[in-house]
Amino acid sequence: MMVRCKMYNSFGFKSLAAMLLFFILSISISFNYRHMANTLSLYRTVKRLGIPDERIILMLVDDMACNARNKYPAQVFNNENHKLNLYGDNVEVDYHGYEVNAENFLRVLTGRHKAAVPRSKRLLSDEGSHILLYMTGHGGDEFLKFQDSEELQSHDLADAVKQMKEKPCVSYHKTRFKELLIMVDTCQAATLFSQLHSPGVLAIGSSMKGENSYSHHLDSDVGVSVVDRFTFYTLAFFEKLNMYDNASLSSLFTSYNPTLLMSTAYYRTDLYQRKLEEVPVTNFFGSVMETIHTDLAYRTTRSRKTSETKMPLQQSVEHDERRQLINSNVQDQTSDTKIEDKQCPFTRRWNAFQDKLEKIERIDSLVNYGLIIMFPLLLISTWLSL
Amino acid sequence: MSEISPEVPDNRQDAPSHVDPNSTRITKPGVKRLVLTLSVLFSLVLGFPFLWKSVEIYRSSLPFGEISEMESNPSLSFPCRFQAVFINFNSNPSPNHLQLSILDKITELTSNSSQCGACANDLALSVTVDSISSCTQTHPTDNSNYYRCGAISAVDFDFSNDDDDGVDELLESVLGVKNVYSVVVVNGGGEGIRAVVGKYRHAWIVGSVEEEEEESVLVSRVAEIFVKMFVNGGTENGLIHGEFMPVGADRRIVLSFNLLNAEPNDWVYDWDFQRVDETLLAPIIKVLGPIANISVESQVLYHTPKSSFSYWDEKWKSYIFSTKDLPFFVNSNEWHLDTSIAAGGRSKILQFVVYVPSAKECPLSLLLPTGEISKTNGFISPMWGGVVVWNPPGCLNSETNHPSRHTMSREDLQAVFEVFMGQFRQLFGLKSNNLYIGASGTYHLLPSGKGFTEWELDVLSRQFACFNLHSCATTLGSLSRLVQSLPRMIIMDEIGKLVQFSLEAAKLAQSNASLGDNESSAGQARSLAEDAFFHPSIMSISYYSFEHCFAIYSPFFLPVSMHVLLAALREWKRYKQEKAKYTAWKAKVKVES
Numbered sequence: 001m002m003v004r005c006k007m008y009n010s011f012g013f014k015s016l017a018a019m020l021l022f023f024i025l026s027i028s029i030s031f032n033y034r035h036m037a038n039t040l041s042l043y044r045t046v047k048r049l050g051i052p053d054e055r056i057i058l059m060l061v062d063d064m065a066c067n068a069r070n071k072y073p074a075q076v077f078n079n080e081n082h083k084l085n086l087y088g089d090n091v092e093v094d095y096h097g098y099e100v101n102a103e104n105f106l107r108v109l110t111g112r113h114k115a116a117v118p119r120s121k122r123l124l125s126d127e128g129s130h131i132l133l134y135m136t137g138h139g140g141d142e143f144l145k146f147q148d149s150e151e152l153q154s155h156d157l158a159d160a161v162k163q164m165k166e167k168p169c170v171s172y173h174k175t176r177f178k179e180l181l182i183m184v185d186t187c188q189a190a191t192l193f194s195q196l197h198s199p200g201v202l203a204i205g206s207s208m209k210g211e212n213s214y215s216h217h218l219d220s221d222v223g224v225s226v227v228d229r230f231t232f233y234t235l236a237f238f239e240k241l242n243m244y245d246n247a248s249l250s251s252l253f254t255s256y257n258p259t260l261l262m263s264t265a266y267y268r269t270d271l272y273q274r275k276l277e278e279v280p281v282t283n284f285f286g287s288v289m290e291t292i293h294t295d296l297a298y299r300t301t302r303s304r305k306t307s308e309t310k311m312p313l314q315q316s317v318e319h320d321e322r323r324q325l326i327n328s329n330v331q332d333q334t335s336d337t338k339i340e341d342k343q344c345p346f347t348r349r350w351n352a353f354q355d356k357l358e359k360i361e362r363i364d365s366l367v368n369y370g371l372i373i374m375f376p377l378l379l380i381s382t383w384l385s386l
Numbered sequence: 387m388s389e390i391s392p393e394v395p396d397n398r399q400d401a402p403s404h405v406d407p408n409s410t411r412i413t414k415p416g417v418k419r420l421v422l423t424l425s426v427l428f429s430l431v432l433g434f435p436f437l438w439k440s441v442e443i444y445r446s447s448l449p450f451g452e453i454s455e456m457e458s459n460p461s462l463s464f465p466c467r468f469q470a471v472f473i474n475f476n477s478n479p480s481p482n483h484l485q486l487s488i489l490d491k492i493t494e495l496t497s498n499s500s501q502c503g504a505c506a507n508d509l510a511l512s513v514t515v516d517s518i519s520s521c522t523q524t525h526p527t528d529n530s531n532y533y534r535c536g537a538i539s540a541v542d543f544d545f546s547n548d549d550d551d552g553v554d555e556l557l558e559s560v561l562g563v564k565n566v567y568s569v570v571v572v573n574g575g576g577e578g579i580r581a582v583v584g585k586y587r588h589a590w591i592v593g594s595v596e597e598e599e600e601e602s603v604l605v606s607r608v609a610e611i612f613v614k615m616f617v618n619g620g621t622e623n624g625l626i627h628g629e630f631m632p633v634g635a636d637r638r639i640v641l642s643f644n645l646l647n648a649e650p651n652d653w654v655y656d657w658d659f660q661r662v663d664e665t666l667l668a669p670i671i672k673v674l675g676p677i678a679n680i681s682v683e684s685q686v687l688y689h690t691p692k693s694s695f696s697y698w699d700e701k702w703k704s705y706i707f708s709t710k711d712l713p714f715f716v717n718s719n720e721w722h723l724d725t726s727i728a729a730g731g732r733s734k735i736l737q738f739v740v741y742v743p744s745a746k747e748c749p750l751s752l753l754l755p756t757g758e759i760s761k762t763n764g765f766i767s768p769m770w771g772g773v774v775v776w777n778p779p780g781c782l783n784s785e786t787n788h789p790s791r792h793t794m795s796r797e798d799l800q801a802v803f804e805v806f807m808g809q810f811r812q813l814f815g816l817k818s819n820n821l822y823i824g825a826s827g828t829y830h831l832l833p834s835g836k837g838f839t840e841w842e843l844d845v846l847s848r849q850f851a852c853f854n855l856h857s858c859a860t861t862l863g864s865l866s867r868l869v870q871s872l873p874r875m876i877i878m879d880e881i882g883k884l885v886q887f888s889l890e891a892a893k894l895a896q897s898n899a900s901l902g903d904n905e906s907s908a909g910q911a912r913s914l915a916e917d918a919f920f921h922p923s924i925m926s927i928s929y930y931s932f933e934h935c936f937a938i939y940s941p942f943f944l945p946v947s948m949h950v951l952l953a954a955l956r957e958w959k960r961y962k963q964e965k966a967k968y969t970a971w972k973a974k975v976k977v978e979s
Contacts, residue, residue: 117731293754295762297818
């Protein structure tokens, strides 16, 4: 039994040099079990190939595992043989529930978070990173659905990617990635990346415009479809690999069979400079660090002569200073001091008045007194006017 | 009795009987209705500019012109002030001649490097020839900081080549000025020429030189020290590849030190990190203060096996892993390194890992492609950090079956931290070799107890200032292009202020650099520019589109304004008609009378 369009969104990012992997999933109704299973299976694969949790951002609406309608509580399967519990151990979801929305997604991509957002929820990529962005859910012509209430349009995605990477005309250009691979598993997936025009971006979608993407099989025990075809065949490809392999991206892309997928997996390489045959899949799906051997230690003859009994007092003072929590709001301080100089006298006096007001401790009682005084004033003025 | 009012004479009989009410009228048409409708229409029209202003998108004005100007020329020019002192040269060469030949050599060496920080524009060299009999100097423009005659004599130099540190301190006490780099050339001592670069901002060359042609050798060595050491930091193309600066956007680096026990069932090692932090790390952190704000964290982890494989090698009597395994060494699934709480969202974390192997793989050594065993047993990953494999002593012969707790000895910890220092310098692009082999000869480099010598710090701060300024310029440029491409996006005042302060700091950095005063304005400029660019209010999805505005306001104003307009038009038409009728009647009356 085929189910037509998916109803969730699922995303995954991953980047290297710092490899980050990032998934999103947005669910709000059941019959969307398979999107969560899609995302978690790819998450598991990518972790197996070496990417750590701190480099993965997983956005999952995450209400299937503990849903009252799930016959196997706290378990999510992607195959009817139930061999693998995807939700088993060590699943770190960064964005849950209502946090999975288009705004947060774009914030993660562009890096425009509020200051209090922790590092685990940020895309910590730099100019040398390779990012994998995997999205699954319900989509259509030039849009992707979030949580049944919002849509992400293809031009929004293209704008966000453009902001991540300016054209490399000077050497110190502002970029958040070196290469980006976008995988989309929704209906009419290829339309989502039709507006991209930033260099270094590779994109593959599970279906073309006018085509649907289908689920793979139905699990009659759980009662819903458990995995989508595109993701199923992607996982099958990766099951054969381990960390040391260097299968190329072109072998991955050409492994999709349109008859089996029941749609055409379309990919665009016009923005990507390198040849697909030369790019190993572990560049995006696995973690391969660039390493340089350390030739020599930095030895100082003086350090050998340092007497062990020396306990420098002044160093311990500095040490304490360093250990304090440093509030790094430099720009607030500079802006405050600069603002004061440039104000007119009225504003200065008003601000001084406001500062004084703030310093009054029992401002509440002052306000109450003021309100109480109003009544006699009112009475007197009414009596006078009569 | 009802009164009967007298009959009113019928005036109408006087009126002409052929008045046609459709084409003429007797009385002037009233203007009240017209005035009423027109005044309503007028007030609507008058209020329209106020409405327009009130729904205007608030955009703080950004100085686009200044930003594009800064982006086209984000360069810093540092002045280079050199001096060369020749001591005990009895042949008394002319300082001006020496100055010219050294300058020639310097220009020759810097001709192919156009990177930031090189002495392209502002180069001044002063030469002094000081011997027992006389002392001659070229005249620099500002001679306050330069060498005074007679300050150093040949007897101060220890020609037995033992006490380099002592000579270094002596020269520092004589020459120590902030912005001037010096080379002291002494004639004397044994055979050959020995060149040493000190820990501060000077170097010395000792050798017995008598002939003329050896003078040109000295000149080329002096020039090489100036260019290759003091300007380029001991590397060919300047230090760091422009992309990989290991400093976070908020000028903070967090150094995270991790001691990993792969198999705690065999042995567990602990370390006295506190002491290391106070004695070894504190001076380094202090000295790097102007460049970055460094904080240090440490942790000890257990059950952290590596993910690559090793094999036993009989020749080396240890387990071997090769450089091909290095990319897979770090087992990110089990090494939970990035657990820092103090690191903010935009700081850079550098991980330093000491890996203690299990008994099954101990001792573990790194085999280099050349066939030798690595002396440091460590490697780095740029922008990530470094790993050192430390083998517990006597592990090959140990027979312990139960887990034993040990603490790393002081000497072992010292050795490991020396490797860390080498890795830290490597992450910044500096080599840790004590010998530099240049085109004209070899140079001994004195290592500093603070981890970085002062001339290396100068090079680092110049490179960082250049990078920060470039980064600031491109960030501001990207921001201005983004803002101009979204004309209906709200730009808050805060962003405008951040941009303004960033530009001011950048200009300050540029002017300070040309004066030779290198401080942290460029870093601040970059940090402010990034704050502006990554301000959370710049979200393109929430900008106020024109369709949105129209959809909100049209139900209020469209029906009303339509009615008012129609009414005014109708009244105007009616007035014109009545006016025409009146004028027709008046004309007729005139004709008749």
